[in-house]
Amino acid sequence: MRIDLLYGSTYTTIDNDYITQLEQEASSFIGESFYVGSTVCRSFTLSIDRNALASLPDDGVIIYDDNNVKYADLVIDSIDDSDDKIYTFNLTDRMIRLNADDSSWYTSGDTVLTLIQSICTTFGIIAPSSIAQYGSTPISWFDNWTAREFVSWVAELLGGYAYISANNTLTFASYSSTLADTIAVSECDSFKLGEQITIDRVVYDSPSKTVVYPTTYTGTGCTLYLNTDNQLFTDSTDLGLSIDSQVQYIYNQINGFSFYNISVGKCPIDESVRAGQCIGFTLDGTTYNTIAQINWNYNTMWLGGYQLDIASPTQQETQIVNPLTKVSNAITQKIDREIGEITSVITDIQDDYDELANRVTTNETSIIQNANAIELKASESYVDSAVGEVEQRVTTLETSVVIDSSGLTLTQGTEGSYVQITDNGMQIFVDGQEQAYATAEGFKASTFITGDWHIQSANSGKSLNFFRRS
Numbered sequence: 001m002r003i004d005l006l007y008g009s010t011y012t013t014i015d016n017d018y019i020t021q022l023e024q025e026a027s028s029f030i031g032e033s034f035y036v037g038s039t040v041c042r043s044f045t046l047s048i049d050r051n052a053l054a055s056l057p058d059d060g061v062i063i064y065d066d067n068n069v070k071y072a073d074l075v076i077d078s079i080d081d082s083d084d085k086i087y088t089f090n091l092t093d094r095m096i097r098l099n100a101d102d103s104s105w106y107t108s109g110d111t112v113l114t115l116i117q118s119i120c121t122t123f124g125i126i127a128p129s130s131i132a133q134y135g136s137t138p139i140s141w142f143d144n145w146t147a148r149e150f151v152s153w154v155a156e157l158l159g160g161y162a163y164i165s166a167n168n169t170l171t172f173a174s175y176s177s178t179l180a181d182t183i184a185v186s187e188c189d190s191f192k193l194g195e196q197i198t199i200d201r202v203v204y205d206s207p208s209k210t211v212v213y214p215t216t217y218t219g220t221g222c223t224l225y226l227n228t229d230n231q232l233f234t235d236s237t238d239l240g241l242s243i244d245s246q247v248q249y250i251y252n253q254i255n256g257f258s259f260y261n262i263s264v265g266k267c268p269i270d271e272s273v274r275a276g277q278c279i280g281f282t283l284d285g286t287t288y289n290t291i292a293q294i295n296w297n298y299n300t301m302w303l304g305g306y307q308l309d310i311a312s313p314t315q316q317e318t319q320i321v322n323p324l325t326k327v328s329n330a331i332t333q334k335i336d337r338e339i340g341e342i343t344s345v346i347t348d349i350q351d352d353y354d355e356l357a358n359r360v361t362t363n364e365t366s367i368i369q370n371a372n373a374i375e376l377k378a379s380e381s382y383v384d385s386a387v388g389e390v391e392q393r394v395t396t397l398e399t400s401v402v403i404d405s406s407g408l409t410l411t412q413g414t415e416g417s418y419v420q421i422t423d424n425g426m427q428i429f430v431d432g433q434e435q436a437y438a439t440a441e442g443f444k445a446s447t448f449i450t451g452d453w454h455i456q457s458a459n460s461g462k463s464l465n466f467f468r469r470s
Contacts (some may be wrong), residue, residue, distance in 0.1 A: 001298060002068065003046065005053075006060030017114060018052035020086055021045060022298040024072075026275035028161055032311045036175070036254065037156030037227060039148055040163040040275050041095035041296070042072060047088045057156050061091050065271060071167040085453075093164045097123045098148035103283065105147055112154060112232075116170065119147040126169040132158055133249060137239055145231065153230045153400040157246060158406060159253025161276050173276060175257050177289060180277040181270040189305070191281065193288060194261030197310060199224050202251040204233065204243060211244050213251040260310050262290040279306065 003019065004011035026042040029035065046061070056079065062071040077096065080088040098119065105118040113135035120127035134157055151170070155162040160174040185191045185328075200221035204211040206228035226233070226247065233243050262281060273279060275294050280287040296304035420427045425439030437444055 002064040004062045004064070005057035005149060006056075006062075007057055011060070011062060012057075014048060014052055018049040018338050019046070021047035021088070022292060024296055024298075024302075026294040028276040028293065029310065032309065034222075034224070034310050035156075035227070036159050036161065036250065037152045038161040038276070039095055039098070039152050039155065039159060040273060042074075042093045042164075042275075043077075044072065044074060044091040045088065046091055047086045049086055050084075053087060056087070059401055060080070061089065071271070072166055073164075094123055094125050094168065095148065095162075095164050098151060099146055099441070101146070103142070103144060103406050106145075108140050109138050110141065112137060112139060115139060115150065118153065118168050119151065124148065124168075125164060126167065128170055128172065131172065134158075137241065139232075141231070141428065143231065153227075153232045156227060156230055157232055157250070159250040163274065163276065174253055175276070175278075175291070177257065179280045179287075179289065180273045180292065181279045182287065183264075183267050183279065183281050185283040188267040189265030191265075191283070192263040194263070194309065195259060196260050197222050198256065198258040199254050200256060202226065202247055202254065204228065206245045209235075209243060211247045213244075213247050223256075224250075226250065258289065259308070260288045260290050261310055262288060263307045263309070264305045266303060266305050269296060269304060271302045295399050309454070376409070 001016065001022070003014050003016075003022075005014060006012075023045045024042060025044075026040055028038045028040050030038070042063075044063070058075070059076050061074045062070060063074070065071045072091075072093065074091040074093055075090055075097070077092050078090045100123075102122065105122040106115065107118070110118065113131050116131065117127040119125075120290065131154065133155070151162050155172055158172050158174070160172060162170065162172050165171050198221040200219040201217055201223040202213050203223055204226045233246055235242050253309070256414070259278065264281065273292050273294075277290055277292050278289045279292050280289050282288075290306060290308045291310075292306060293308055294304075296302045296305070417430045420429070424441075427434055427435065428436040
């Protein structure tokens with residue numbers, strides 16, 4: 001192992017005797033669900049004796065393996081100098097830089113491939129020369145996406161994931177059952193085999209369109225749910241694209257992909273394995289595949305184990321349909337609809353209900369309750385004002401959260417005003433009187449004003465409108 005630090009335009013090698021810690025992590029999933037479109041970022045923790053450094057390096061670190069082959073090309077995310085004997089560097093590959101609020105990479109009308117190449121030029125990454133699908137598709141719409149969002153969307157359309165290779169090249173990869181490494185269980189400190197997950201169905205389910213592939217399903221596996229916030233899913237005659245064909249392409253890439261949840265203690269490590277690849281564990285003549293997630297430390301060699309704990313998409317769907325099991329102390333929920341958008345923020349509910357944070361993996365969460373669609377819409381500028389008003393009053397509000405077999409009830413103050421959500425729908429009460437409901441029986445709203453707020457049934461009779469008086 002060799003580590004070089006960047007000073008100016010020159011890299012300087014650090015004596016290994018001064019390296020007190022080297023760890024690395026990389027995961028192809030955030031949260032507990034399997035999905036396509038992840039953008040894997042490798043992170044390293046490097047601690048160096050202060051005596052080895054006359055000054056702090058510039059923004060660059062390269063790690064070489066024992067064969068003097070480049071292993072990781074990294075940037076410095078932060079430096080911890082709280083210890084008077086060592087410096088601890090938090091390093092990542094350049095995927096993290098794609099989070100930046102920088103849209104200089106976008107030019108209207110550029111194709112998917114040229115935009116990917118522009119992203120790489122902007123952020124100091126080597127670009128791919130081609131993309132398997134959609135590379136020639138022009139993109140003429142833009143809504144301040146981050147570069148990482150765009151890369152994630154392209155990876156999802158390709159049915160796989162994106163990562164930056166050891167030589168700093170942006171790479172799109174597919175999930176494959178081909179094994180990058182095979183390890184005998186007898187060589188592992190411990191081995192725990194969990195659920196097998198096999199993908200054989202793909203669903204795109206937005207308020208405006210639902211696509212299921214295959215259209216006739218007779219399988220017994222699990223369903224992959226696609227990200228409906230992906231702006232590259234489009235029905236466009238001019239571009240020759242349809243969401244139906246895009247979903248079918250993803251299905252063709254992922255259908256039959258199978259893996260196990262596995263927890264393994266210390267075991268032999270092949271340092272060339274990267275997060276997202278499949279590795280196999282052999283036991284009694286059977287090989288159990290899992291998706292590698294990296295959490296290793298280095299001590300003359302890489303040491304560690306593997307762990308994957310993914311809820312099956314069927315279980316994840318159940319969690320979305322019945323989200324009443326846990327409440328977090330901070331919920332940010334964004335529901336996009338073609339007819340409008342509402343952003344609601346609930347803060348400081350109760351510390352005891354913080355476990356739902358593990359269920360909320362993005363700030364944009366679609367809520368499905370049985371076959372009933374509850375559509376809420378409001379002007380975004382009014383929502384911003386409402387959030388400010390809530391923050392001013394939150395210290396004086398007495399909020400009760402009740403979760404039982406009947407559903408979820410939120411009660412504010414002691415005047416009998418509350419919202420109740422059950423399997424049947426939603427009801428709104430003010431001073432103990434039902435003022436509005438959206439249930440299986442229908443939609444209804446009494447015109448009333450509380451403070452500056454006004455609620456009434458829309459002309460369609462299928463939604464409730466919230467307004468604030470100017």
